[in-house]
Amino acid sequence: MFKAAMLLSYQYNITIEGEFIGWQAEQTTGDIIDAMDIMCRAISVSNIVGVVGPWLSREAQVIAPFATKLGIPVISNSATSPGLSDKNAYPNFYRTVASDFVAAVALAKLFIRYNWTSCIIIYQNDAFGTGGANAIVKAFNNNGLTVSQMIVFDITILSIDGDLKSLLINAATRMVIVWAESLYTSLILQEALDSNVVGPQFTWIISNTISLNSFNQTLYENLIGMFLIEPSVGSVVNALINTTLLDAAYSIWQQYEPESFPGSMNVENYALFAFDATWTLIQSLQQLCASKINISSSCLSFIGSSYCFDRHFINSKSLLDIVSGTEFLGVSGPIQFSDNVTDRIN
Template sequence: MQTTWSSSDFSSIKLLGIFEDISNTSESDEISIHSRAMFKAAIFLSHEYNMTIDGQFIGWQIIQTSGNVMDCFSSTCLAVSTGNIVGIVGPELSREVLVIAPFANRIGIPVISYAATDPELADRKTYPAFYRTVPSDDTAALSIAQLFIKFNWTSCIIIYQNDAFGSGAFKAITQTFNRYNLNVSQSIIFDIATLEIQGNLQTYLTSCSSRIVILWAQPTYITLILQSALDFDVLGPLFTWMLSSSVSLNSFNQNFHEKLIGMLTIQPTLDVSGKLINRTLLNAAYQIWQQHEPGSFPGSTNVSDYALFAFDSTWSLIQSLQQLCSTNANNASSCISIVNSSFCFNSRFMNSNSFFKGIINTTFLGVSGPIQFSANVTNRINGSYYVAQSVQYSSNTIDYVSVLEWSDDTSWIDVQQSNTIVWPDNSLVPPNGFARLANVNIRIGVIESIPFTTISNVIDQYGQNKTTLVGYVPDLINLLQNRMGFISQVILAPPNQTYAGLVNAVANGVYDIVVGDVTITA
């Protein structure tokens, strides 16, 4: 992609941007492309506004990571040891932040991430140099729990990738569900090293009573998992899937699009009516982006929200550097004092304490809303917003349609009345969240126990002697079968079968369920 971003070699004061390398993904990653462009746009805009530090414009340096934590750290170490890096924007991945944030604290520079959502990163004592403009997954978990309550769902299955991003979200959702008396019935791990589910996806899903599946993974992994679900036929209409991120729907065979109908995505959003943002900064940044990298600019309505978080991360560092130097204006020494070393661990930003305090004290209206960081946790203080999008037919193809908005003030509300939620099987009725038994064969074990289940010999229409079961239990089974549509295979247990033996028979797959009376003996 052709760009005209000018070099930043003119400056000895630089911000380091850490972004995912899209060449290592199976599909174009708009989060990385857009966030990188808005990082540069923020720095170029500071030049247009004549914002200088010690008489210099701020420069920039970018490293791209493949998701390998050690490679990310190695590249960051090299950048610090060869240039005057005064702050870091990124990384995108939570597992990379777990290493980069402690390193940055050691050398005295701040890290502000635009996409790392692991709740464990919120601990200010553990990560004193870390900040983030994106909401934590603790907030996402709260929004999901309230969505379950809205639709009277009580349980779910969670599939998550086995790193800080996935396990952090799984922990947050589980803890939040416990507070709301909701249940995580099954957890399934996707291994990011082997790119496979640990175990059999079909068996996991079909053996679970819940039919709501929460999938928490990076977009590239979501595509792989959904394709596997299509292969096993465990998407719609049998299951309702809820994704942590939207992915390209064109990557799936058009013949299977019907099975994707009714999927939901739950993502941070900035496109909320009445939300206060700095449109002057936003329009100026877009203009710079279009000037220097027109090929990647998707139009103002299609820019990833994470790119706006990236701009505000960068602008926070620029504003804080200005504040740091303004308080140092009466001193003869430079406000930017750096001890450089060829060994990155020995590099030091000498005014780190004042710099960190300046970030917490800096407030401004950013392109993603009001920006202010907490002194107690690493999260931003101001309100968070999420959008629920439904996969449905739109203009003869399937697409994501925004249907619900969430904020910590209002919970879930309709985006607009014309945007109706379409559920799996193109239904307008929300699923109940449990397995549907229509046309499912169920082996039902029963025991002879008068009057609940009695063996009766009758003469059928052909004059043959036939043994049937009568009583309360057979009548109950027939009633349930008529109402629920399952196909029953009633099996009479041996007369010497014990209660423990019946339980073991269900556990060993002899019966699917056992129906019988229970006698109180003590």
């Protein structure tokens, strides 16, 4: 939906100094050094005045401070670690997806609703996993619930720290929460299936959608009853969304990449968050440059050498003030950012 937003801006004739807004898309790998390398190379050869992304919280923890040095905003559609909410640590960071603390509070409410009292958390050892696990612990403590055990999944060696079967069988609870990316969740569940510590003896709650294709079909029955918790969009809870903008975005997508369009009912929520992140940046740049129309230099000018760490966006403060004051009805719901944290106001 990033491309759909950019192409839609062309269709709506949104221009900066008489030209359409340029863009480039890069695929990160999850390696924070690779993410920094991609960012540095792009900044060195182009006037990059904003970033949509990155996908992962551990990447955002590095890209956001770099963007602060450059003076440009970073708006993520998927980095959910609660630690990224710190406005003092990440003043140039914004996100259109909710923090995992919102998910943690929802989990606590779910446990109270069904009179569940305790759980085990399996989490990946990075910003996303650790941040999410800590948020769950905090939400549970606030509601008189117990996290009886924390189990680490090491994303470097792709393995549970310890023997999963004995850890779960010997635990006092049969509720298991997994806070891990889809790839790691699949590996964790495969080990759980092999160890026979899934349904119906255990109830599993996962934080990312996974494909069942990697599992033996004869074991599907053991996955019945598994819960999925993920960020939702306005349409799911009957909140207002911009249907005009959404229909236009879907039309653009089907026109330019029909083979990748999954159907309007199957578009991931993160894609809608990506559109709103991109649209926020587009509108902010348009407003910035409209306010600088009588200035001789370009509204997108940088100072410093071509080396990425030496560059700084001249109109940084003005652009950040505009992004912070953003308020519009997006395809995922109302878009507005908090004054005190980097989070979107829900």
